[in-house]
Amino acid sequence: MPNLTERQKTLLMLIIRDYIDTAQPIGSKRLAEHYHINLSSATIRNEMAALTEMGYLRQPHTSAGRVPTEEGYRYFVSEMMHSAELPETVQRTISHQFFQSRPELDQWMTLAASILASQSQGVSVVAAPHVESTKFKHVELISTQGRQVLMVLVMLGGEVSQQILTLAEPVAQERLSGTAARLNGLLAGQTAQAMSTLTARPDPLDQDILLLIANDMRRLTEKASGEIYTDGLTNILGEPEFSEVDGPRRALKIFEEPATLQDLLAKTTSNSNVGALQVLIGGEGEYDDLRQCSLVIARYGVPGMATGALGVLGPMRMAYSRTIPTVRFVAGLLSELVSDNISGE
């Protein structure tokens, strides 16, 4: 990858910034007039030719202005990635919103999605934190009617799962309570794996429930991430690159299949650390449906304990300088919240 002169760098940044704003190919003349660089359009043309040669810019057709290539965007992002900070006032506003929301995961996720979407004008995706190795804390069995029983399972760290069981025959609440009490004593702190090595319980009901618990915990562990929260779907519908018939459908299709989305978040962030932030531009060859899009994602939470992922999807032309710091900041905030919530166990 060839080095850029200082001037080429300035020009490239200017072009990309302008293109992100206007969605119009940028010409040499416009550039010379709008920004007071002391260069003539001819000089700029030369530099543009060089940048095109190097693969950072391209022309939609022979005689149009220049448009950034994926490489161009990557350069742009890597240049401003570290320096960009969210204005303090915005930081404060966001923190404040979290502070005064009800202290529930559900609320936080929704809020995070909403903030990300409105700040970035893209589509936000927030995956609830997932406890890496789910450990049993507490089970509650509540008879609801005849053979149906509500089982509430609480994990160390606060994850909760409820499930309705249908037993073979009606069982009295007292017996259920007894089973729950015995299992609570037996299973405290165990993982699903450890449970499968236990010897069978004498009481058949205990044994049945034990299996169901282990099963449910396995399911919880397998799920790569928690539930997905989304906001801002309509934000990107207005963008010109999505007005072609197929653009939006392909990208939005992703949001209709939570599984795909979870996969994406899990895969692309699994090798990155909490706090680090990843920018996927143009699907990076891997995701065909995202060829026209960019994705800014970060992992949040407490590594080894509970982590989740969050991000913003937008056109390749997205407002990186706004999105990147926002994603970073919100990820940090959620990390704190998760950490506070988990530490005391």
Added chain:
Amino acid sequence: MPNLTERQKTLLMLIIRDYIDTAQPIGSKRLAEHYHINLSSATIRNEMAALTEMGYLRQPHTSAGRVPTEEGYRYFVSEMMHSAELPETVQRTISHQFFQSRPELDQWMTLAASILASQSQGVSVVAAPHVESTKFKHVELISTQGRQVLMVLVMLGGEVSQQILTLAEPVAQERLSGTAARLNGLLAGQTAQAMSTLTARPDPLDQDILLLIANDMRRLTEKASGEIYTDGLTNILGEPEFSEVDGPRRALKIFEEPATLQDLLAKTTSNSNVGALQVLIGGEGEYDDLRQCSLVIARYGVPGMATGALGVLGPMRMAYSRTIPTVRFVAGLLSELVSDNISGE
């Protein structure tokens, strides 16, 4: 509203059905050729003129075919509303899917949304059933760390609400269990209203929790409907009437604000009975964002106990003959499920 002759009726139905298929204005010639009615195009023209006069059809411009008006659609719908039945094989397939899903509200709602969307090719909305007068069944208090406590609240009928409380000071699990046990005895079967008339508890912790429970139950009761599930967002993006720049954004905006959606469902179905089915065409003058859309909704559940709403949103040109029976059928199915689930309390 003038009466239609039998022939006019046939013609109107034919035109609307064809237009729903093709999204093209329907001309007299096409009609005469495609369907073997023994009428010449001239005769059809006369009838069309009459139908236009009566307000059931209109012409996009002087010399184009006819397109149904909102009145036209209303007539169409009212004619086929009662007769239409879902093919038995489809009914079976759908029942089967519900039958083999895990018996959880969450699963059912998602499944209902998915089925409605795929059958109707529109956007589906399903509001979880809401228990009309929430009655207490059981509370569970689980210490998670220092001052934080997980409260799981179970209502008669199976509604569950979890909440993280932050107490003024750390409290041992034993004391929490004691409080929970006392409150379980005291509050069984009570409504939020009844709770507010109780005299203060001697133990301050009991009293605090009692207030929180009452509060949470009030919140649950106030919520007009339960959580909203949606599917098929991308279905309507392809429809020609949404390719104008502003069409989709305005309609989809609704789905970004759960509150609005809940309102809509609540209002439009509040005066209709479970089992009855309502078709809103062109927003009916009330909902501006839906001017281009139609909405087929139904209430489901057990009146007086727990009811929810579900529906399909699509272009005015939606496949009513498919959507209406599907909505009716799924509503019936969910009613059964809710009823089974609630009866034994």
Added chain:
DNA sequence: ATTGGCACTCTAAAATAAAGAGTGCTAAAT
């Protein structure tokens, strides 16, 4: 009451023309 025929209207599509923006290159200027 129904139908064939016909003149008329209006749109959608195709063809053509004009305008404009931007480029690359060359030769002069700094």
Added chain:
DNA sequence: ATTTAGCACTCTTTATTTTAGAGTGCCAAT
């Protein structure tokens, strides 16, 4: 050795005109 002005050229966009065709309404004939 850069930088710049100038110019010919290319290609898109927009406007304009033409053409083709679908559909109508109405009248006279069946």
